[in-house]
Amino acid sequence: MSKKTLKTANRSKKSPRRVNWWILGALSIMLVAAITINVIQQNQNKVDPVAIAPNEISQDKSIGSADAPVVVVEYGDYQCPACGDFALTVKPKIMEEFVNTGQVRFVFRSFQFVGEESQWAAEASECANEQGKFWEYYDKLYSSQAGENAGAFKKENLEGFAAELGLQTEQFNQCLASGKYTEKVKSETLEAQNLGLRGTPSLFVNGIFVEDGSHYEVLSQKIREGFEK
Incomplete structure (x- = not known):
């Protein structure tokens, strides 16, 4: 070649x-x-979350002074792991430093989207609220998370939580079985969606959405800024 x-x-x-x-x-x-x-x-x-006026948010599930200068609103799902972390590690610090001292009123709103058990848990918390035990039930739910829609919040367990917390069980069980709070929970979830929220927990301070508000350092700083306005 x-x-x-x-x-x-x-x-x-x-x-x-x-x-x-x-x-x-x-x-x-x-x-x-x-x-x-x-x-x-x-x-x-x-879509960025829009601002909300604190006086436009129902405060039936709230704790702290009605005259507090700062209102913190949490939108949460009882099956959300990040919400559980916030409820058990961050919220107690906020309670001790700001709520118990009369500086903050803390409000909870349902944003239940993980699944059917989220809806059941939220309805159960409303039934507990009838007996003045909302926050105790809130803590019980978050401390009892065991995976998403895996049976942790089946109705027998929700009734058991009520008994553990000393609620009047017959009243609670009838309330839960009646579904009387189904539409209320759904309306709060729709409210969260209309605000442009895309996840939980979502936190507002005096009506302003707080990015990364589930972190103590971020939320506490925004609360302190709220005192200055």
Whole structure:
């Protein structure tokens, strides 16, 4: 084989490799473009939570002085692990430092979206609220999490929690069985959705949504800022 023929043969062997690199390059560009477009679309569709007026929020599930200068509102789901962390580790600090000293009124609103057991748990907490035991039941629910829709909040357990907390069980059980608070819980969830909330726990301080508000350092700082306004 002549040198010319050999070079031609070598070029023929190399050309598929060049083609492969071109294909890979083109695919990479297409992938980056697709990701960029997706991110842009997500940002365009993103709705920031709107402000709420504290006096427009029902405070039937609240604790603290009615005259407190700062109102903190939590939207939570009883099956949400992050809500459980907040309720058991952050909220007690907020209670001790701000609520028990008369500086903050803390309000809970239902945003139940994880599943059916979230709805049942929220209705049960309303029944506990009838007997003045909402916050005790709130703590019991969050300390009893055991996975999502895995039976932790089946109705027999919810009734058992009431008995453990010393509620009048016949009244509680009748309340839960009646479904009298089904629509109330659903309306609070719809309220959260209309505010643009996308997850739980979601925290507001004097009506203003607090990004990363489930962290003590962030929430306590926003509360202190609320004293200055």
